[in-house]
Structures are given as structure tokens and as C-alpha cells.
Amino acid sequence: MPRFAANLSMMYGEHAFLDRFAAARADGFDAVEYLFPYEFPAAEIARRLSDHGLQQALFNAPPGDWAAGERGLACLPGRGEEFRTGVLKAIEYAHALRCPRVHLMAGLLPKGHDRASLRDTYVENLAWAAEQDRGIDFLIEPINTRDIPGFFLNRQDHAHEIVHVADAPNLKVQMDLYHCQVVEGDLAMKIRQYLPTGHVGHLQIAGVPERHEPDLGELNYPYLFALIDSLGYTGVIGAEYRPRAATSAGLAWFQPYKKDR
Numbered sequence: 001m002p003r004f005a006a007n008l009s010m011m012y013g014e015h016a017f018l019d020r021f022a023a024a025r026a027d028g029f030d031a032v033e034y035l036f037p038y039e040f041p042a043a044e045i046a047r048r049l050s051d052h053g054l055q056q057a058l059f060n061a062p063p064g065d066w067a068a069g070e071r072g073l074a075c076l077p078g079r080g081e082e083f084r085t086g087v088l089k090a091i092e093y094a095h096a097l098r099c100p101r102v103h104l105m106a107g108l109l110p111k112g113h114d115r116a117s118l119r120d121t122y123v124e125n126l127a128w129a130a131e132q133d134r135g136i137d138f139l140i141e142p143i144n145t146r147d148i149p150g151f152f153l154n155r156q157d158h159a160h161e162i163v164h165v166a167d168a169p170n171l172k173v174q175m176d177l178y179h180c181q182v183v184e185g186d187l188a189m190k191i192r193q194y195l196p197t198g199h200v201g202h203l204q205i206a207g208v209p210e211r212h213e214p215d216l217g218e219l220n221y222p223y224l225f226a227l228i229d230s231l232g233y234t235g236v237i238g239a240e241y242r243p244r245a246a247t248s249a250g251l252a253w254f255q256p257y258k259k260d261r
Contacts, residue, residue, distance in 0.1 A: 002225045002233075002257055005031035005057040007204075007240040011247045018048060025052040027248055028258035033058040033238045036066075038089070042096035049097060056099040057236045058139070058174075058202055061129075062086035063105045072105025074129075074140075075122040075152045077113075087129045094136050101202055103139045103174055104129055106152040115152060122152070123166050130168035137201045141174035144182040147211075154183050156190055163199050172201030176240065181208045181219060188227055195231045203228065206241035213241055215253035225257075 006012070006029040012020035018040065024032055030053065037045055037059050049056055064070030064082070073083040090102045104126060109115065129138050142159045143151045153159055159173045175194065181187055194200050207217035214221045228237070243250045 002229060003031065003236045003259070004029060004254065004257060005033045005055075005236045005238045007238050008032050008034040009036075010240055010242050013243075014246055018044065021048040021052050021054055023247070025054055027251055028254065029054070030259050031055040031057045031236045033236075033240070035060050036062070037093050037097070038062060042093045046096050046098075055236075056097040058101045058103060058238060059090070059093070059097075059099060060103045060105055061090035064107070070107065071148055071151060072107035074104050074125045075107045075118040076110060077118070077121050080121075080125060083125050084128065087132060091133050091136065094133075100135075101137045101139055103141055103202075106140060108148070108150040109152055115158075118152060119162075123162060126162065126171055127166045127168055130166065130171045134170050137170050137172050138168075139172055139174040139201050141176055142179055142183065143176070144179045146182060147179070154179075156180060156184065156194060160194065160197070160199060172199050174202045174204065175200045176204040176206075176238075177219070177224065178204065178206035178208055178211060178240070187219070187224060191224065191227055191231070195228065195233055200233075202235060202238065203233070204238040204240045206239075211242050212244045213250045213253055214239070216244070221253070 006024040008020040012023045015023050021032060032054050063072045073079045094102055140153060140159055140162060142153045142155050145151055145154055163171050163173060177187055180190055205214045207214050208219050209217060
């Protein structure tokens with residue numbers, strides 16, 4: 001049966017961030033993820049995880065100047081030192097939070113560059129990050145350009161090509177089914193194609209097209225969850241969606257999968 005992580009950056013926004021851990025546990029989640037932990041001391045977050053019996057499934061490395069619109073550094077020429085400093089900071093937090101996965105956001109295409117011209121920088125940075133801690137899976141995620149216009153990485157085949165070229169056993173793909181449906185569709189076949197390779201390190205979900213609860217929109221998630229189970233996936237699935245209203249009121253989709261059943 002699938003196991004889910006509540007994404008605390010999108011879910012439980014009716015609570016202060018550090019109170020979202022308790023709210024997620026009260027609703028039956030036993031794992032959480034979020035975008036960034038760096039606003040808070042790692043020890044404080046670790047205490048919340050321990051107090052509520054939660055596993056930290058995933059967070060992102062520092063993305064550059066998020067408030068100014070930056071969405072990652074990994075593909076950007078001339079930002080290597082900042083990228084490396086951020087990776088080392090992420091590793092420190094990952095150890096403190098016992099988190100096995102860190103997402104390395106690719107970044108936006110800079111003016112005057114196309115994807116081909118940035119490929120070497122991207123691969124070099126990813127390979128360097130993976131070498132820093134072989135006990136952590138470093139992830140890259142294709143993101144649709146409707147949500148993040150100009151994002152470097154958009155397709156599953158491109159992500160898997162990059163992982164192959166970088167040739168690091170702990171560099172994997174973060175397969176967000178919401179983004180994949182928006183860009184490519186044919187989700188069941190994409191899952192059948194990529195999940196058995198062992199190169200998918202994490203899955204995420206949301207309803208399509210509005211990115212609300214996964215029981216809203218055009219996707220048949222119970223079918224996809226059964227398919228994912230049948231292929232032997234044992235990781236968690238991140239629920240990375242924007243609730244239509246209060247988070248707890250929209251969890252009917254989650255009830256069949258709660259671990260306390």
C-alpha cells in the first residue's frame with residue numbers, strides 16, 4: 001500500500017510552519033517533506049519530527065535568491081561556488097534531520113543560453129554534489145514551464161539522460177506526476193517505463209490541472225497508486241498540492257491509505 005508524505009510548504013498553511021508537523025501527524029501522516037528548512041535551526045525541526053514520530057522524506061538544497069525569482073543554481077554558469085556552499089549546508093541539515101533525499105533545483109535558463117549550452121555545467125555540478133555524501137540520494141526534478149516558466153528541466157527523458165551522463169549511483173529523478181502530466185501525459189506508461197530502472201528516487205502527486213487534492217481533476221490516482229504498488233515501489237509519495245480549503249477537510253483521498261487503519 002502506498003505511503004504518503006505531507007508537503008508542509010503547501011499543506012497546512014492554516015498553521016505556523018513549526019505547528020504543521022503536529023497537524024500532519026494528527027491526520028495520519030507518518031512522513032513529511034517541504035521546500036526549505038533553512039529558516040529554522042535543524043535541531044528545532046528534528047525535535048518536531050521526533051516528538052511526532054515523523055520521517056523527513058525530502059527537502060530542497062538552497063535555490064539561490066528565491067524571493068527575487070531564482071529557482072535553483074545547478075545549471076547556472078558562474079554560480080558554482082554558491083551552489084557548492086548550498087549543497088554542503090543541505091547535507092548538514094539532512095544529517096540532522098535523518099533525511100535520505102535532497103532535491104537540487106536546476107534553475108532557470110539565463111538569457112543568451114539554451115539547454116545544450118548549460119548541460120556540461122549542470123552535469124558537473126550534479127556529479128560534484130553526489131560525491132559529497134554517498135549516503136544521500138540527490139534528486140533532479142522535471143518541472144512544467146506553466147508553473148515555472150523557463151525552468152531548465154521539463155521532461156522525464158531529459159532527466160534520465162542527465163542521470164545517465166552524470167553516472168553517480170546516488171543521483172536520481174524526482175518524478176512528480178503532476179508536472180509529468182502537464183508536460184507529457186501518458187502517465188501509466190511513463191511509470192512503467194521509469195520506475196523499474198531504479199533511477200526514480202521519489203514520487204510526488206497533485207490534482208491536474210489546478211494542483212489541488214489528488215482526487216480532483218483529470219487523473220485516476222487510485223489506478224496509478226495500484227500500478228506503483230505493483231511495480232514494487234517502497235518509497236514515500238509526496239503529497240505536494242494546494243488544498244482548496246482547510247487541509248484536513250480535503251483528505252478524503254488519503255483515508256484508505258492511512259497507516260493507523
